[in-house]
Amino acid sequence: MRFTPTLRRLASATLCCLGLTAQAAELHVYNWSDYIGEQTIAGFEKQTGIKVKYDVYDSDDTLQAKMLTGRAGYDVVVPTSNYMARQAAAGIYQPLNKVLLPNLANLDPQLMKMVASADPGNKYGVPYAWFTDGLGLNLNKVKAALGNDAPLDSWDLLFDPARLGKLKSCGVSMLDQASDVFAITLHYLHKDPNSKNPADYQAAFETLKKIRPYITQFNSSGYINDLANGDVCLAVGWSGDIGIARRRAADAGKHYQIAYVIPKSGAPFSVDMMTIPKDAPNPAAAHQWINHILQPDVAAGITNKVFYPTPNIPARKLVQPAIASDAGIYPPPAVMQTLFLLQPLPTDILRLQNRLWTQLKTGR
Numbered sequence: 001m002r003f004t005p006t007l008r009r010l011a012s013a014t015l016c017c018l019g020l021t022a023q024a025a026e027l028h029v030y031n032w033s034d035y036i037g038e039q040t041i042a043g044f045e046k047q048t049g050i051k052v053k054y055d056v057y058d059s060d061d062t063l064q065a066k067m068l069t070g071r072a073g074y075d076v077v078v079p080t081s082n083y084m085a086r087q088a089a090a091g092i093y094q095p096l097n098k099v100l101l102p103n104l105a106n107l108d109p110q111l112m113k114m115v116a117s118a119d120p121g122n123k124y125g126v127p128y129a130w131f132t133d134g135l136g137l138n139l140n141k142v143k144a145a146l147g148n149d150a151p152l153d154s155w156d157l158l159f160d161p162a163r164l165g166k167l168k169s170c171g172v173s174m175l176d177q178a179s180d181v182f183a184i185t186l187h188y189l190h191k192d193p194n195s196k197n198p199a200d201y202q203a204a205f206e207t208l209k210k211i212r213p214y215i216t217q218f219n220s221s222g223y224i225n226d227l228a229n230g231d232v233c234l235a236v237g238w239s240g241d242i243g244i245a246r247r248r249a250a251d252a253g254k255h256y257q258i259a260y261v262i263p264k265s266g267a268p269f270s271v272d273m274m275t276i277p278k279d280a281p282n283p284a285a286a287h288q289w290i291n292h293i294l295q296p297d298v299a300a301g302i303t304n305k306v307f308y309p310t311p312n313i314p315a316r317k318l319v320q321p322a323i324a325s326d327a328g329i330y331p332p333p334a335v336m337q338t339l340f341l342l343q344p345l346p347t348d349i350l351r352l353q354n355r356l357w358t359q360l361k362t363g364r
């Protein structure tokens with residue numbers, strides 16, 4: 001049968017109202033790089049019929065700059081909790097409709113309580129994954145440069161200029177995120193890692209300046225491959241990223257061993273939060289995405305691919321045993337005690353951090 005124009009219009013009007021138009025709904029997600037499972041996006045598209053447009057970033061500052069400009073066009077973004085607190089206070093997110101998120105019940109109540117310090121009442125954010133900051137090491141190269149007795153479980157490995165100088169030729173990578181690196185440096189100096197005292201940041205800057213000549217790159221994503229390929233032997237990095245580097249090195253048949261170390265004295269940790277921008281074009285789909293991520297099999301699929309621990313309790317039994325028992329990824333209780341949560345900081349401190357950070361990187 002051939003459709004007359006009138007019949008065609010009628011058919012398309014009917015399809016439209018049944019939600020079956022050719023124009024499929026879209027969801028724009030902006031997430032960290034190397035932070036998603038193999039099947040996460042395809043599974044969501046299959047389950048919902050919604051098409052996902054997926055972009056990535058590797059720094060909270062990049063995300064924040066985009067969000068504060070407004071109209072970025074994203075439905076879901078994933079800031080770290082310390083950044084999210086300020087952004088929510090600035091009014092750039094919409095409150096979650098929890099009726100649409102029944103899978104919230106899967107989240108670890110202890111973690112929910114903890115992130116409530118940045119997001120009172122868990123009003124705007126849903127934990128996606130959490131992480132520690134630590135040292136990624138090419139054990140063979142580091143031992144060859146420093147000998148077998150090198151203090152591999154200490155921040156001294158990074159902050160002793162004589163030692164770091166010996167690692168320069170095999171490559172030293174530093175996260176390009178001021179907030180994390182200042183917290184680590186303040187901790188090393190026995191100061192409050194979340195200090196609000198400008199003088200502490202000046203002291204941290206002086207300490208960082210001493211090791212600056214031996215840092216061969218500031219990088220928060222490409223360092224995964226650099227470590228895996230043997231172009232870097234020490235990386236200040238995020239836990240899951242080092243896990244990815246280790247797997248990539250093994251898959252490529254490299255003969256060296258990559259390790260992730262949380263220094264004994266302690267290290268930062270934080271939680272990345274799914275949020276919905278106030279001007280999200282499709283908040284209904286955003287809620288569907290968040291609820292999808294909260295499905296145990298989906299959450300475990302992310303951890304199994306990118307080595308970041310999921311705060312999803314029923315997902316844990318679906319996490320590969322080698323990952324679930326990896327003390328670098330899931331730190332045992334004694335190590336958890338040594339970790340400190342990155343806290344939101346006042347604007348003047350952030351400005352100071354950024355100014356010193358640029359100075360450090362450019363060497364001026």
Ligand code: N2P
Nearest residue numbers: 032033034035131238
């Ligand atoms: C993923 C990095 C996520 C941890 N590559 C930092 N928020």
